[in-house]
Amino acid sequence: MTGSVQNQLFSEADAIACLVRTEAFEGPLDLLLHLIKKNEVDIYNIPIAAISRQYLEYLDVMQELNLDVAGEFLVMASTLIQIKSQMLLPQSIDPEVDDEKIEDPRAELVRRLLEYERYREASMELASRNLLDRDVFARSFIAPELDALPSAEALPELELFELVDAFRRILAKVPRENFHEVGSENISIADRISDILDFLQGKETVDFEELFAGSNTREYIVASFLAILELCRLRMIRILQYEIYGRLLIRNTVILAADPAVE
Amino acid sequence: MSESVIREIVESILFVADTPLSFDRLANILEEFDRDEIRRAIDAITADCNSQRRGMELVLVAGGYQFRSRPEYADYIRRLKKVKPARFSPSALETLAIVAYRQPVTRGEVEYLRGVDSGGILKSLLDRKLIKIIGKKDIPGKPLIYGTTREFMETFNLKDLASLPTLREIEELADTDSDFEQVPLPLPETA
């Protein structure tokens, strides 16, 4: 395809007309597959020079139309150019290297395209099934004859995502400055706090160092230390030292609630 | 269209309807059919349910037609209700999330975050064994401190608390709105 033909093809009026009647590309792999099909070339033997040229022409058109060309499309463009240049290089100058062992520079791309196409086909097959609430309908409501009966609750059905999403919604309403980072560190501190409290259960004091006995990774020690500080702040433990440079002792100051009633 | 197909169509509509459907409503939905055809279909379904002794019958309630399970099997149906899983209210979910992510946490802290009294909800989460009282803070008022339980971990199939997804991870998903997704690209008809 020459540049001038290309320009004719994508005159502004045409482009807008095309825009109306064509579907979006899901990404660079989708666009590449489209080009391979359109050109009727063998996917195992992609004419990389021609396909890259067409690919880049598409990106140009996208940019001319002020469409936001996502980064992934540009990454693929550079991959294509790299493959093209690799193919221009002589196959092997080292006679020791068996020619058959050298992988085709296109192999990785072909694998990705095939795999992608496979999932795309599967997705179309999924969409063609008899979908609930589109093609088939069920009685997913409480039948009137059940409604009259008193309800008895069983285990809740909750997903992790619902939990963290609920927390996200709450924090969105609370001023940020009142809240420090809630990251993974915080969570493992929670684990350590819970472990330490279990460990202290029924003991009056324990040696400070015993609380670090579980592991000696840096992360674990830091988390344990932060957990101890947090427990101190909450006044759930006290740190004691009877002599200068002496052993540190941890005292459990938690008064275990006898009756699990809410205050 | 054959009488038996109309019968099937009427049956499928009555089957999925969550309220009784009046004859007029049914005739309205099935505008391409004669009212007589629809009437015959209803009669045929009613007769079928009785003669073939199906598990449900077509009854006329509150001016409309509705499939109902046969009353003589009410005892069996009641057992179905007994094992229905509980739905979690949004406020219970919120409270549980705060306890999970901020533990060890006091009621005061929960209420600060939620902005509303949370005593009743904490109580019900305690009853459901999803949270527990870890202890009392040694400060005036001796507020109770809450944490999650082993049952909580089992409910969510968590190995440890560190396996809880972090806020950051969810926000990363939400932030990356791939806005190019819906943009149609121009395709030349021919190369």
Next chain:
Amino acid sequence: MSESVIREIVESILFVADTPLSFDRLANILEEFDRDEIRRAIDAITADCNSQRRGMELVLVAGGYQFRSRPEYADYIRRLKKVKPARFSPSALETLAIVAYRQPVTRGEVEYLRGVDSGGILKSLLDRKLIKIIGKKDIPGKPLIYGTTREFMETFNLKDLASLPTLREIEELADTDSDFEQVPLPLPETA
């Protein structure tokens, strides 16, 4: 109790249930009957729905039995429901297919296979409860891993995950592994 009465009881329970009922659950509810009797009842109902051309059929979905309206009457039922049927964008379907076939799968793996950022789509599939967070992968960075839900199977009318349509075999590439599907994706360690 006669075989036909058991059939009616099973039918009435399946009719009233608002979710698919697994065979075990059904056998639990109907504890006084043999599992064989219940099995025969289910088979008889399934056969009846088909031979007598009823408005609904009994299907096995998400590991349970559920009555569903016949797909050929969807147009009529939509007039009753007056809701727009759920739509899936091609990207949502693509992502869903990858999660379904490769679960447990990380966001990084989905993005490698699709070739595009997929955070926003994963989030919306989570919101629609079609996928769920299973936990975290035990590799550096501990990325979240995703899988499909019971709702996914219910929505797509799947008996279980094993009944997903088989993926087309990929012709062997010269010099590549034959069981391509099992090859780990060449991803950077931290996703």
